[in-house]
Amino acid sequence: MSLFKENSPIKTKDMLIGALLRVPAEAIHRRILRDLNTAGFTELSPPHMALFRFPGPDGFRPGVLAERAGMSKQAMNRLLGSLENLGYLVRSDAPDEGRARIVRFTKRGHAAWAKALEVLREIEREWRAELGPKDFSQLKELLFRVWESPLVR
Numbered sequence: 001m002s003l004f005k006e007n008s009p010i011k012t013k014d015m016l017i018g019a020l021l022r023v024p025a026e027a028i029h030r031r032i033l034r035d036l037n038t039a040g041f042t043e044l045s046p047p048h049m050a051l052f053r054f055p056g057p058d059g060f061r062p063g064v065l066a067e068r069a070g071m072s073k074q075a076m077n078r079l080l081g082s083l084e085n086l087g088y089l090v091r092s093d094a095p096d097e098g099r100a101r102i103v104r105f106t107k108r109g110h111a112a113w114a115k116a117l118e119v120l121r122e123i124e125r126e127w128r129a130e131l132g133p134k135d136f137s138q139l140k141e142l143l144f145r146v147w148e149s150p151l152v153r
Contacts, residue, residue: 028120028123032052032119032120033045033049036115036116036119041112044086044112050069051079056113057105058089058105058109058110060102060103061102061103062080062103087109088106088108089105090103090104090106
């Protein structure tokens, strides 16, 4: 399915890298959320997906999570509080770090994270089938090169 109408002034050949990366990423986030909700994690909503990104929040300090998600520490703490109230995580004192806090998944949080990884593996299988094994491997290899490059720092 094309994102553009036939008479649209914007053509797919004119798309820049931002859209080419954003549109699939947003589709993946919607899919993960839908499948998590279907699996019984019905309290999760789009803002929570900021914490269900690789490598996940388990073991990280709230400030690191805020930076990774591109949000203020205050906004991250509200999001963490929401997930804490829903039983997905807890915040506790970080060992040997004074007043620092650390985020840990609860049993329910680990179950949701495991389901999200299961969905991602299924998406990879579907994309591999759609693109073919060779092209899918090349796509992942190129994205990994970008991931490791100074381009994304």
